[in-house]
Amino acid sequence: MLKIDHPQVYIYSYQLSSKSKTDVDSIWTWANSIWQYFSLDKTKVFSQANLSYPLTKPNKLEHSNQIDGSLRFCRIDDSEGILARIGSPETDENKDLEVAALTQFNVNNLLVADSHENWLGQTILITYKSKTYQQPSDNDFRKVADECLKHLFPEESVRPPFYRDTKLFDSPMFEYSSPKSQVQVFVYLVDDDIEGKLGKIVQPLFELFYHRHKITKAFIDSRRNYDLLKERYLEIEQTIEKLEAKITEVSRIELSTGVDSRQSINIDESLKYLKTKLKELLRESLNYERALEYLEDFNNTINIHVYNYQEKLLQISDKLQIPTDDLTTFKFFIDRTCPYFQEQIKGDLGYFKHGTDLIKIAVELVGGIVDIEQAECDRSLERKIEILGTGLGAGGIVVSAVANYVERDIVFRIPQNGDRIHPALASLLWSLLAVILVSGLMGWINGAWKINGRLRLFGRKSVAQLPNSESQPVNDILREVEEVSNHEPGG
Numbered sequence: 001m002l003k004i005d006h007p008q009v010y011i012y013s014y015q016l017s018s019k020s021k022t023d024v025d026s027i028w029t030w031a032n033s034i035w036q037y038f039s040l041d042k043t044k045v046f047s048q049a050n051l052s053y054p055l056t057k058p059n060k061l062e063h064s065n066q067i068d069g070s071l072r073f074c075r076i077d078d079s080e081g082i083l084a085r086i087g088s089p090e091t092d093e094n095k096d097l098e099v100a101a102l103t104q105f106n107v108n109n110l111l112v113a114d115s116h117e118n119w120l121g122q123t124i125l126i127t128y129k130s131k132t133y134q135q136p137s138d139n140d141f142r143k144v145a146d147e148c149l150k151h152l153f154p155e156e157s158v159r160p161p162f163y164r165d166t167k168l169f170d171s172p173m174f175e176y177s178s179p180k181s182q183v184q185v186f187v188y189l190v191d192d193d194i195e196g197k198l199g200k201i202v203q204p205l206f207e208l209f210y211h212r213h214k215i216t217k218a219f220i221d222s223r224r225n226y227d228l229l230k231e232r233y234l235e236i237e238q239t240i241e242k243l244e245a246k247i248t249e250v251s252r253i254e255l256s257t258g259v260d261s262r263q264s265i266n267i268d269e270s271l272k273y274l275k276t277k278l279k280e281l282l283r284e285s286l287n288y289e290r291a292l293e294y295l296e297d298f299n300n301t302i303n304i305h306v307y308n309y310q311e312k313l314l315q316i317s318d319k320l321q322i323p324t325d326d327l328t329t330f331k332f333f334i335d336r337t338c339p340y341f342q343e344q345i346k347g348d349l350g351y352f353k354h355g356t357d358l359i360k361i362a363v364e365l366v367g368g369i370v371d372i373e374q375a376e377c378d379r380s381l382e383r384k385i386e387i388l389g390t391g392l393g394a395g396g397i398v399v400s401a402v403a404n405y406v407e408r409d410i411v412f413r414i415p416q417n418g419d420r421i422h423p424a425l426a427s428l429l430w431s432l433l434a435v436i437l438v439s440g441l442m443g444w445i446n447g448a449w450k451i452n453g454r455l456r457l458f459g460r461k462s463v464a465q466l467p468n469s470e471s472q473p474v475n476d477i478l479r480e481v482e483e484v485s486n487h488e489p490g491g
Helices: 027-038 099-109 138-152 192-200 202-255 267-320 324-403 423-446 473-485
Strands: 003-016 059-062 068-076 079-087 119-129 162-168 171-176 183-189
Touching: 003 027, 003 099, 003 138, 003 202, 027 059, 027 068, 027 079, 068 202, 079 099, 079 202, 099 138, 119 138, 119 202, 138 171, 138 183, 162 324, 192 202, 192 267, 202 267, 202 324, 267 324
Parallel strands: 119 183
Antiparallel strands: 003 079, 003 119, 059 068, 068 079, 162 171, 171 183
16 A cells, blocks of 8 residues: 655635625635634634735644644735645654545545636645655656545546656656646655745745636637637628628529519618618627637737746746756746647637628628619619609690690580690690600600610619629628729719
């Protein structure tokens, strides 16, 4: 049976500061649960009022001769952090403990905080000593580390997977985690000298883990935002496809040949449809831009905390008077994992920013079509008013001229053979004839008559031709906007 001396479990837990006055679903609920279970003093209740910078003095707890610990609190930037320690006092009776004793440190899985919206993550550092420090092989140390993890986290679903092994201060350290995990566990063999070094870097190490979790949380959130952006992009594509289908349908009808096959299109309905789709595009564009801004914010957050993480590494190396290359355990994250995060988001931004160009083009296209159709509709109305006004004016002149020669009164009776048309009726007929002739002349002058299989001046419905497209909706949108932008309303 594997045995260890004086095992200690350090839990670094972080969350974003919440404006809520309640501590439900927070690391404060978690900290108070630990205190209520392990401490003999049940009267204390911790909250944000206990925060300060740097870490507060330890609030010590005593559970038994085999278990003691402490809680410390710290405010960092826009976040709150708690450092909890649960371990075995350094007494003779706590030497040569079976690894299974770690089960007592995590009854009911108390050491892992519940995940919630503001939770950033946890780093758990398990340290132990051993009489056979220099003798066992690396494989033996790995077995001890695996057993420590197995007994501290009996539930396999909670237990993080093995990630990698390294050395810190020439002592083996094993990491259980994954690049995208919010829970990180180290199992570390220490001696008195290493404990002294860890005691010198309590604050910078606490902040180093904090920046690590800020980076990881930002990347995890960026993946959710990536899915949201894909959904928004799909919505925009579907709206553009519907627009393209409508434009293509109208264009095919307008370009069809033969009197029997030609159909008239209500321009008012077309305008209403296009304006509705334009509003949808603008709304979807706004949602898309916001989601893209969130992705840029996550990228900025990662860049800021990468810099801060590097600064903490420098502080640790200065305090211990060692080069940063000796901190490979912590440098691996900044050298290998963070560049992957940054390149991934950089690629996402490059991809989705092309979507903003597509949206702008689509909005310009629909807006251009609406402007053209509205202008042609207004121009058609002006022509009709002009034609009718001219015709009626000419008819009025004729009536005025002829009326001067009307001397007979109108008598209403049954027409007889030999009756002549009354001058008043003749005047009316001359007026109508003048209206028709003058209106026709004005219509011909203004190009209001269109001969395409039949003569049409005043159809039952106003007709307009929308741009034509025969290719795929999204890809062909670029060509269509150029055509629409070159289409002058007066042409």
